Amino acid sequence: MASQDSLWYKDAVIYQAHVRAFYDSSGDGNGDFRGLALKLDYLQDLGINTIWLMPFFPSPLRDDGYDISDYRSIHPNYGTLDDFKAFLDAAHKRSIRVIIEMVLNHTSDQHPWFQESRSSCTNQRRDWYVWSDTDSRYRGTRIIFLDTELSNWAWDPVSKQYYWHRFFSHQPDLNWDNPQVRDEMWDVMKFWLEMGVDAFRLDAVPYLVEREGTNCENLPETHEMIKELRARLDREFPGRMLLAEANQWPSDLRAYFGSGDEFHMAFHFPLMPRMFMAVKLEDRKPLTEILKQTPEIPENCQWCLFLRNHDELTLEMVTDMERDYMYDEYAKEKAMRLNLGIRRRLAPLLDNDRRRIELMNGILMSLPGTPIIYYGDEVGMGDNVNLGDRNGVRTPMQWDGGWNGGFSSADPEMLYSPLMLNPVYGYQAINVQSQKRFDHSLLSWMKRLIRVRKSNAVFGRGSIEFLYPANHRVLAYVRKLGNDTILAVNNLSSAAQAVELDLKAYRGNILIEMFGRNIFPRVGELPYLLTLGPYQFYWFRLRRI
Amino acid sequence: MPETSILSDDFIRELMNVGEVDIVVGVPTYNDAAAVGQVVQAVRAGLLQYFPRARAVIVNADGGSRDGTQELVRAASISDLNISADVHALRTLHSISTQYDGGPANGIALHTILAAADLLQAKACAVISPESTMIEPQWVERLLNPVIRDSIDMVLPVYRRHKFDGLLIRNLIYPLTRAVYGCHVREPYPSDFAFSGVLGSNFLSQDIWKQEQGRSGTELWFAISTITNRCKITQSFLGTKARPENAPTDLVKAMRESAGTLFASLRLNRKRLYQMFAFGMKELEPVFLSILTPETHAELKRLAELPEDRFEFAPDIWVRTVYEFAAAYHRAVIGRDHVVQALVPLFRGRAVTFLTQNREASAEEVESNIESLCQTFEHEKPYLLQSWNGGK
Numbered sequence: 001m002a003s004q005d006s007l008w009y010k011d012a013v014i015y016q017a018h019v020r021a022f023y024d025s026s027g028d029g030n031g032d033f034r035g036l037a038l039k040l041d042y043l044q045d046l047g048i049n050t051i052w053l054m055p056f057f058p059s060p061l062r063d064d065g066y067d068i069s070d071y072r073s074i075h076p077n078y079g080t081l082d083d084f085k086a087f088l089d090a091a092h093k094r095s096i097r098v099i100i101e102m103v104l105n106h107t108s109d110q111h112p113w114f115q116e117s118r119s120s121c122t123n124q125r126r127d128w129y130v131w132s133d134t135d136s137r138y139r140g141t142r143i144i145f146l147d148t149e150l151s152n153w154a155w156d157p158v159s160k161q162y163y164w165h166r167f168f169s170h171q172p173d174l175n176w177d178n179p180q181v182r183d184e185m186w187d188v189m190k191f192w193l194e195m196g197v198d199a200f201r202l203d204a205v206p207y208l209v210e211r212e213g214t215n216c217e218n219l220p221e222t223h224e225m226i227k228e229l230r231a232r233l234d235r236e237f238p239g240r241m242l243l244a245e246a247n248q249w250p251s252d253l254r255a256y257f258g259s260g261d262e263f264h265m266a267f268h269f270p271l272m273p274r275m276f277m278a279v280k281l282e283d284r285k286p287l288t289e290i291l292k293q294t295p296e297i298p299e300n301c302q303w304c305l306f307l308r309n310h311d312e313l314t315l316e317m318v319t320d321m322e323r324d325y326m327y328d329e330y331a332k333e334k335a336m337r338l339n340l341g342i343r344r345r346l347a348p349l350l351d352n353d354r355r356r357i358e359l360m361n362g363i364l365m366s367l368p369g370t371p372i373i374y375y376g377d378e379v380g381m382g383d384n385v386n387l388g389d390r391n392g393v394r395t396p397m398q399w400d401g402g403w404n405g406g407f408s409s410a411d412p413e414m415l416y417s418p419l420m421l422n423p424v425y426g427y428q429a430i431n432v433q434s435q436k437r438f439d440h441s442l443l444s445w446m447k448r449l450i451r452v453r454k455s456n457a458v459f460g461r462g463s464i465e466f467l468y469p470a471n472h473r474v475l476a477y478v479r480k481l482g483n484d485t486i487l488a489v490n491n492l493s494s495a496a497q498a499v500e501l502d503l504k505a506y507r508g509n510i511l512i513e514m515f516g517r518n519i520f521p522r523v524g525e526l527p528y529l530l531t532l533g534p535y536q537f538y539w540f541r542l543r544r545i
Numbered sequence: 546m547p548e549t550s551i552l553s554d555d556f557i558r559e560l561m562n563v564g565e566v567d568i569v570v571g572v573p574t575y576n577d578a579a580a581v582g583q584v585v586q587a588v589r590a591g592l593l594q595y596f597p598r599a600r601a602v603i604v605n606a607d608g609g610s611r612d613g614t615q616e617l618v619r620a621a622s623i624s625d626l627n628i629s630a631d632v633h634a635l636r637t638l639h640s641i642s643t644q645y646d647g648g649p650a651n652g653i654a655l656h657t658i659l660a661a662a663d664l665l666q667a668k669a670c671a672v673i674s675p676e677s678t679m680i681e682p683q684w685v686e687r688l689l690n691p692v693i694r695d696s697i698d699m700v701l702p703v704y705r706r707h708k709f710d711g712l713l714i715r716n717l718i719y720p721l722t723r724a725v726y727g728c729h730v731r732e733p734y735p736s737d738f739a740f741s742g743v744l745g746s747n748f749l750s751q752d753i754w755k756q757e758q759g760r761s762g763t764e765l766w767f768a769i770s771t772i773t774n775r776c777k778i779t780q781s782f783l784g785t786k787a788r789p790e791n792a793p794t795d796l797v798k799a800m801r802e803s804a805g806t807l808f809a810s811l812r813l814n815r816k817r818l819y820q821m822f823a824f825g826m827k828e829l830e831p832v833f834l835s836i837l838t839p840e841t842h843a844e845l846k847r848l849a850e851l852p853e854d855r856f857e858f859a860p861d862i863w864v865r866t867v868y869e870f871a872a873a874y875h876r877a878v879i880g881r882d883h884v885v886q887a888l889v890p891l892f893r894g895r896a897v898t899f900l901t902q903n904r905e906a907s908a909e910e911v912e913s914n915i916e917s918l919c920q921t922f923e924h925e926k927p928y929l930l931q932s933w934n935g936g937k
Contacts, residue, residue: 285637288625472636
């Protein structure tokens with residue numbers, strides 16, 4: 001896709017989808033690239049302009065594809081390379097860019113590289129992974145999957161040494177100190193870039209390098225390696241983008257932007273749980289606090305914001321007190337908890353409360369950054385916490401109320417995952433087809449929200465200035481870009497609120513509500529009084545006429 | 546509508562911004578800058594430590610301080626405007642302040658705090674004295690938790706005091722409250738206490754705010770009102786209560802605030818005392834027959850049958866009654882504890898007469914009446930000896 005604007009990712013509205021879960025064109029029970037291509041019109045109509053695909057490479061699927069066994073092919077369940085190319089072309093024709101996953105940190109233990117590496121201590125690929133005679137190295141390193149792993153080392157009975165793994169033991173870490181590994185991974189990325197892929201979401205980047213005496217996260221050597229990748233990307237594929245997955249505090253995350261020479265974008269992980277916390281506490285403090293702690297980033301960089309994704313709602317970047325609160329409020333049942341997080345979708349987290357779902361999406365779309373919508377959340381899909389691991393938030397997309405929810409023509413027993421069947425979130429109740437029929441459905445509302453967001457570049461590129469009204473239940477901020485100014489006012493409370501905003505700096509401006517385009521009173525000398533219904537939000541465009 | 550007349554528009558605007566809360570901690574002040582900062586910091590620490598998830602507000606009702614008291618209270622706020630690395634709070638904590646008219650008067654301050662708690666729909670409210678300089682964060686928990694957790698209506702404090710501190714409480718307020726109302730609360734005139742939102746709203750609706758009890762001694766009135774309304778009351782040990790360095794030495798004023806209020810409450814409850822006397826006479830008749838002489842018993846029965854407006858428990862019959870009880874106790878005609886308990890309703894009857902007779906009396910007249918009673922006791926002393934040695 002021809003890149004007209006190298007900063008395109010700042011204006012993006014990203015839709016995160018899993019090929020396996022989206023649409024099954026072959027009737028084998030798994031979604032596939034042909035199916036995904038068939039649904040591009042739906043995504044175009046929704047208004048998104050970028051798709052982020054979860055891993056679709058050959059894999060034993062012990063970690064939903066994040067355990068890759070071949071980086072240059074497509075998992076047979078999802079189709080062929082030709083199917084992928086056809087999908088990519090079809091997306092580009094609709095001005096939809098495509099981000100794919102690139103798991104740099106580790107492979108599957110079934111990957112031929114690892115099979116060779118473990119075959120003997122003298123194998124030429126032995127040094128492609130991190131081996132040790134003892135399991136006592138890098139003791140300062142935390143274990144990420146606390147629920148399943150006891151150590152970051154696993155014993156290999158074949159070559160009689162331990163290998164290093166930050167995630168599951170079936171996912172050995174690559175040795176990024178080895179130049180051969182770095183060259184090989186760049187070749188892998190080139191393979192997809194030459195095909196036309198617009199961007200990579202680089203998985204688990206803080207963990208690429210290990211050093212004794214450190215916590216093996218965010219090391220300077222890791223940043224050097226990312227800079228090297230970025231330089232190669234800019235040189236050979238200008239206009240393409242790198243998105244970092246680094247679940248870290250903002251101060252640690254900042255380093256991944258470098259001087260604008262590492263990642264273009266990074267997920268703002270600490271913000272996400274605080275959005276949920278703020279709405280439950282009915283208090284803007286958690287949100288404004290974390291955004292105050294968020295450092296400035298280079299001009300060409302951007303935060304990626306999300307409410308939910310394919311993983312658990314991570315609570316690693318909160319305090320113990322905040323984590324306890326989140327568990328008590330959002331994961332009352334033990335089954336809802338996984339690792340340090342909550343494995344639930346957006347709608348169930350918010351008690352299927354349409355007003356709160358709208359408010360959260362409104363905040364997502366109006367804070368500085370590029371928003372991501374997780375597939376199915378645009379219609380309010382539910383989750384199934386009984387499916388184990390994070391599979392409960394990865395169930396088939398619910399297209400209609402018919403056979404298999406319109407996802408697949410296969411027998412239900414053949415589906416990769418059971419469908420949602422309960423009377424609240426089941427496919428008969430929640431599906432695209434039924435919501436397309438009504439202007440007031442969540443789907444229709446999401447379309448309007450995305451349309452308004454895309455109507456003004458301020459949202460993606462503008463500065464932010466928080467107003468601090470005395471009413472702490474109201475979150476208000478001004479976004480500015482050139483002569484364009486937008487005021488966002490959010491009522492985080494379940495009750496109606498009155499708020500007085502200090503808009504002296506905008507005296508004389510008329511407020512135009514962006515959804516209904518209605519005119520509100522001109523800003524004068526006095527504090528600007530607004531009343532908001534429960535969980536209501538306003539976006540105003542300020543105009544001096 | 547007391548809450549609309551006592552609160553200023555500016556204060557209502559502040560309350561609007563606070564919104565509905567779970568907890569109000571009220572701090573009545575007047576020129577307390579020397580101590581109030583320390584007190585509100587301890588309150589804030591207590592709220593953060595023990596009620597981190599609760600929606601709480603510190604409300605300062607100030608009587609017109611000119612020493613920066615209000616600014617010190619406001620500085621305890623926790624919001625996104627004053628983030629501190631030392632304070633880890635889940636949510637915003639407002640600390641607001643207002644100056645009331647007609648002050649300084651503790652009663653008006655309490656009225657203001659009650660009105661604020663009522664408007665904010667607080668589930669529990671604590672009042673902390675700015676003189677409580679020995680306050681620890683756990684005071685907040687010990688006062689509020691019984692209300693929040695155990696649905697107690699009112700929590701009164703128990704302190705560790707210096708042996709010569711709190712003399713008025715120890716010598717008058719506590720024993721008299723205990724005798725009259727049969728409720729063993731050590732600090733019926735509390736400076737630190739807590740109550741439920743429902744009880745607070747009930748206080749607010751009472752018609753006392755334009756009377757003297759609504760200006761001074763109001764805390765004592767709160768406590769007595771809670772006791773007499775049979776609300777659930779409990780005591781929490783808070784810790785050491787230090788005598789404030791600038792404690793007033795005006796004993797007359799202190800007596801007026803404490804004993805005056807207490808006596809006034811007795812007046813208010815005269816009818817109830819009379820009913821309790823009459824009821825006791827009926828219920829405990831078999832016990833009285835074993836303690837009293839037939840003559841005394843017959844006289845008391847006659848009194849209990851009189852209409853309230855003609856009721857008079859004369860000093861001579863009161864003295865004979867007391868002496869016969871003393872003799873019965875000495876001879877253990879029934880269980881001694883039962884003897885003492887049986888005297889309670891009769892004392893109530895005597896109290897009704899004392900209060901009625903001294904309603905309009907000056908202090909000198911009251912003293913004279915007490916002297917007269919004492920002389921009757923002395924005059925009838927041979928009767929005590931006779932009863933003591935003989936029998937009924």
